[in-house]
Amino acid sequence: MVSYFLRRLFSVAVILFFVSFLTFVIFFQLSPDPAVMICGKTCTPERIEQIREQLGVNQPFLTQFFTFLGGIFAGRSYGAGEAAIHCAAPCLGFSFQTSQSVMDMIVSRLPVSITIAAGAAVLWLLIGVSAGLISAIKSGTWWDKGAMMFALGGISLPNYFIALVLQYVLVVQLQILPFPSTPDFAEDPLFWFQSYIMPWSVLAFGYASMYARLTRANVLDTLGENFMRTARAKGLPPLLVLRRHALRPSLTPIVTLFGMDFAGLLGGALITETVFGLNGVGKLAADSIGKNDQPVIMGVTLMAALFVVVANVVVDLLYAFLDPRVRIKA
């Protein structure tokens, strides 16, 4: 088990190395010179060179890449002498646009993304898994058809469309919710809830639909297994059969999926955050891409990748805990 865990950790490091290398190549090497953008109008070639030097983009590619990696583990300094600015580890550099520390920018936006992801996750798990379960038990009935139609809608309607419709109906027309913002929970819990309920619902709708379909399929498969027949033959009450024997094996694949989806969202719900104007990590990514702010794009991508690969490891470990068959193989 320990060697399994270590192997997984090693693969995490390898994946992150490649992600950072690829992102670096794409955003630093293949995109145009950031110095010219910063230089703005009434720019001179001397100023461009000066800015290139300050940003460190005049260095050879590999030097830049390894300095960047080194910064993550040991920190780094920008500039020299009196004007040098030290960036403590884990250093993701400074924004080309605002000169802020990329790490600070991401950390300050994380609470919003976590709030959005966690609230949406609660909603989609509750709604998705329950709907899937009911559909499976009452397979073929109007319940089932209704729930699956709803799920089809959730999968096929894009996020931004649902977001704009909800906003128009609930905020502009009926005026029962405020325009979403990111208030503090402690200051006004009701306003906090009202502000986040739409983003949660929009995200949850799409995910719940997938989860409902997956849960339904898994439960139906499990219900057809031999051990279910045995359980029923033993005379166990139907609800107990469902809870003890059907639910657990059906839910293991859901756990895997959930881990990955939730981790992905921590890296930012790009569309939802942008449409509702919520300043989370996703909005930061969208804004940075719009401004070609390479260090921030790089930082957000790495952070998102880190969340997903770590979630992957956690899910695998959890999986082993939930499903004894996996434990034996491991």
Next chain:
Amino acid sequence: MKTRNLVLGVVLAASLALTACGGGTKGDGGDGADSDVPQKGGTLSVLLNADYSHLDPAMGFDGGVNNFYRLIYRTLTTNSTESGKTSEMVPDLATDLGTPSDGGKTWTFTLKDGLKFEDGTPITSKEVKFGVSRVFDPAQGIGSPYAKTLLDDGSGYQGPYIDKGKDFAAISTPDEKTVVFHLNQPYADFASVVGQNSFVPFPLGTGGGTAFDAKPIASGPYKVESYNRGSELTLIRNTNWSESTDAVRLAYPDSFEFTFGLDGATIDERMLADQSGDKNAISGGSLQPANVSRVQTPQIQDRAVKTTAVCTTYMGLNTTKENLSDPRVRQAINYAVDKSSLLTAAGGSQLATVANTIMVPSLLGRKDFNLYPSTDNKGDVEKAKALLAEAGLPDGFEMVIDTRGQPKMTALSEGIQQALAKVGIKVTLNVIDSSTFYEVIGTRSQQHDAAITGWCPDWASGATFLPPLFDGANIADKGNSNLAQIDDPAVNQQIKDIAAMTDVDAANAAYGELDEKIMELAPVVPLLYENGLQLTGSNIGESITGFNGGIDLVTVGLVKPGK
């Protein structure tokens, strides 16, 4: 002066409802003459798509941030807030617009009495000198370049943080009230230069690194209370700002709350809905073209402010390309473009007007002319064809236009593409992502036949408009703003001659004449002057549209502050 502004505002409220001159104040909704007069107090919200580039005035340099800076900073001179005179410079920290000597190479300013920073320390000539010296720091001086250009004494001075203890000889401070600038060349319009953001004073030794981006030190009527970068910014009154020293800033609200990161469509919806807190809000940017048609009811029309156009949208024609090196071909393109269709593409007459000159109407000394007229601005196909035939291209030719991957710019370029097809010019559009557009078109080796872009002046004179775009000396391999790459000896000489003029008004008028002379060579096609349509909440009073475009934040306030 303030009382006069107020009275002027009220009078204008009534008159502007009848005229469409875009003077910048709200129309009178018919609720009575006093219903739009702002009062002192309350909190005014500003809804914005993007955060300001920098709170450090040495670094920020665009219309939006220039407007914001006046809330927290003061400069030696600044643009007037008197309606109809916002292009003019008036004294701010200084008692007058400065006294030139030595043929315009030395400029002396005297500071007013009773000037203080937010912490109560006095603003003297030393603090002004320190503020200006900051822009020589290579990391900080990325904003307005004029102080650096004119005050560079050749000593290689790198600002007060790197060159600690070294005196910056280009500015002398004989006493607490007197600042003397020693320029490296005569400059007649230096009174406009000292109104730039690079002339904001700061207490000695402050503001290293990015300190002012996080927490500026105010000299204006407001100071920063809290700032969450990219999300929100709150300003409260700077109690050490003295109204009696400031004839420009009306500073009505007790506080400002800026919300950043809102989607443009969401801002429009909120402003159109005018619900509870948004009654005290203004949109920081212009209404999106798609929503212009929704400004129909008198209530919403009353809340819409048409702001002055500050920039010219134009198409630069690369004169180094074979076909475009012939002025007749460039003139033919000027005739062929159907500007009325471009006007529609940009959101109609509410959001733009057709441009025939390079300089925007708000510039002093600008001459109004149209060298390539056509009926209803629809383009003159016959004249264009005749010119092309004269140039030996009767069957037209093929050209590539660089354009920005953004809906409005794409619509504009498609309009040009269709118009040029009528005269046999087959246009291929090279759509470049917004994030890298300026970098690509400013790199000579990557430039195609033409590029559609815009230019905005730094103050109300052709001085910051024509030289950067048409002086042959400004052609650079990277960061090139002379997109036409025109290097005409007569134009170059005239730019030099105007720069040497000592009479500012005469120089401005000369730029107006030069505009026409340049247009005879047709290195560009002026397309549109784009203005904004800003929505305000129903509790927002009269305001002035500033020179930087948009509602001037130092003139806006709430009608009922307690609401």
